[in-house]
Amino acid sequence: MGAGEHDGGSAVFDRGRLRARAQRAARPSRGRAALVDPRRIGLDDARELRRLPARGPDAEAGRDRRNAARALRARRRGRQGAGVQQRPDAGARARLPARPRGQHGRLRHRAQGEPRRPRTAVRLSGPRRRELPTAYAGHAGGRPAAGRLETRDPDEVATPGKDVLVHSELAPAPGSTTIDVALKIWRYDAETGEKELKRYEVEAPDWVTLLDVLDLIKDKQDGTLAYRKSCRMMICGSCGMRMDGAAVLACKTRMYDIAKSGHVPVISPMGNLPVRKDLVVDMDPFWSKIRAMKPWLDPGYEEPAEKERIVSQQQMNVIHKEALCIMCGCCVSECNSMESDPEFFGPAALAKGMRFVGDARDQADVARLNDYNAEHGIWDCTRCYFCNERCPKGVDPRDAIAKLGAESIKQGVDHDMGAKHAKWFVTSAKTTGWLRETELVPKTQGVVSAIKQTKFALGLARRGKVPPPVPPHVAARVDESRKLYNLVKEQGRDGALGIVQGEHALGRIEFAEQAGVKTSDPEVRPGVEPPHAEG
Known part of the structure; x- marks a missing residue:
């Protein structure tokens, strides 16, 4: 040769x-x-x-019988994980062309002079390559796939410091200052049942949120502090907790004004849910009630239609607010009804139910309403409106519950006493303009139940708490309420749609008041779009 x-x-x-x-x-x-x-x-x-491809291991001549090279040590590798899969014959120059060196070596089990793959230009020596094979689809015992040439060795180089690497500490933005923030956090251990209110003080940039402060405490002072977080952008709903007894999203709550006022807020886990540790609560009861709402569309057919079904924006406006829910649980934390009855469906679940009952594509609205009118359902709400006040996304769960109630009455789902109570209110106001309380109990609970409560009614009568059985007269201008009732029926705005129109009108009035450009509220007429605020 x-x-x-x-x-x-x-x-x-x-x-x-x-x-x-x-x-x-x-x-x-x-x-x-x-x-x-x-x-x-x-x-x-x-x-x-010499231009033929290699027919065996990639190691250079004379190194075929060496053991496979070990992975780089943890302190020396930059991107290699602990569980890297090794090649059967890992060489120092894996998947690279031959380098300029002698063609013949000792201790070879092949014929002398068997060529390697073609050489490239002479390169500077580099560190040992990370032992990671080229990805290819084939049997591991077959002929190895040729690796692609790389432009350079992946050298691990040192960086000058925090000017290059991402710094782990929160630094004030240009032009901002730092503030001293103090928190009192309830620490709770579910295993032992021990509770402790601990105070923490940190220095933070003036733009921090409550979640940023918790991160600083966990990173610098107490790594055992437990809380949930994810997106940090008021989307995932993970960081729900209580501040001074009110449910908030930690990533939404700014701390500047609180810190400047000198107030030290108390941070605690959300209410009406079991506490696992510190600020972490068990969300299983929450999600079980969400699943009970059957949160998926039921179009009423097995095979889809040939054409796509177009839903108008007006139809989607009915469920616009309910679709904003991020499942944070703040409304559940503040629900008074759930505090007295843990089996109550809760504002979050019922708001999710309205999202599907009001969807024009869903054909199981009546079946859903029957389920929602069961015990612990729609009519167990106490109408405290705390859920509306605490909701960070403007879903207004109490309004969603009102829509479900109105839609239930429209569809004839009125077997619950709450539905009967609401129906008699409407009938009483339409006929006389007064609430006829004497008839309220038999119309709501039934005649048999009213007779059973005769003793209680006599006790009220002795103390002058029972109104006359017949109203003294019909209220003045009651015909206006009757016209309004008939107009809503004629326009088809009864049920949930009537609640939606009321929300729009009230929102327009609130906007006009805040703008401060009107001396009187805009006139709101049924069926007519409220006027925009001037200016």
């Missing part, structure tokens, strides 16, 4: 022996005469063979 031009002193055989071998190969054969000089053929073959 001819010698290559890059074979130097590191070759195993000397040049004399190679030259003698080439001369022996030049002897003429007994058959047909040679067409060209055999020595020239040997030189060409040697160069061509």
